[in-house]
Amino acid sequence: MTEIKLDCMYEACPIPLLKAIKKLEKMDIGDVLILETDHSCSIKNVVEWAKKQGHNVDYMEVGEGEWEIYIEKRK
């Protein structure tokens, strides 16, 4: 039940999503991935992908144009 931070600042589409997919593969069920990004398309892209995969997901704006996406691995 750990929280893992993933830094995707200044990374353009689709790098944040690819990084998240790779990281999630290595994580255990129940772990939460915190993805930091400043790319506004990622919050659409990554959230949609995570929902489709059946993970719990939500995001929040933490600063000026900076978001954190929370993904809880479910399977």
Add this chain to the structure above:
Amino acid sequence: MSSNRIEELKKRRQREIRVNKKKNQKFYAFIMSIISIIIFIFLLQNNKIYSIFWVIGLLIGITLQRSRFCFAASFRDPIMVGSTSILKAIIIAFIIATIGFGIIQYDSIDSSGVIDIDRLPGQISPVGIHTAIGAILFGIGMVIAGGCASGTLMRIGEGFLLQIVVLIGFIIGTVLGAYNFEFWDKLIIKKSPTIYIPKYIGLPTAVILQIIFLTVLYFIADWYDKKNNLMSS
């Protein structure tokens, strides 16, 4: 689809953010609105058509930014992650554009019914091997750069720094392209035929056929999305 753990995490982060207060962007929005209105009034007095373009441009920009409409992602995501939601949006946009262009072009055909390609509004250009080469080059560049032309410009406006590098390449590319256009025009483009399907089968038939074709594509995209959904779960 948020869970309790994520909610807890969000609340904790919210408290942390409140400590170092967020800046308010309303002031910048106000200044930008005033500047755009001044430009609009200036254009209205000097060039009416440009003032209309200015408003359309602003509206397109706002739509693009709010909807996260991305041409690069629409063709990349189906292959990369099996999601076609943006591709479906693009297909719907194509259907609307087909109807719109159909009406505009139908209006410009004179009573004799003969279609003169040179007089039709719209970008009707010769197709040939140069179209395929250009498409492949643009496609590769678009995916590496992380966005198409409109998406790149929109994200620079948002303040996404990385894409300024893309803009520099963009300017170099377009300048080189314009500079060398004559060479390519003489070499390939002029020799290629201009194909305008309505010329052969009539405009209404062509529009209906294109809409049917796009609708079929839409359902294929929808099926592809669902299929990938089932496989991954």
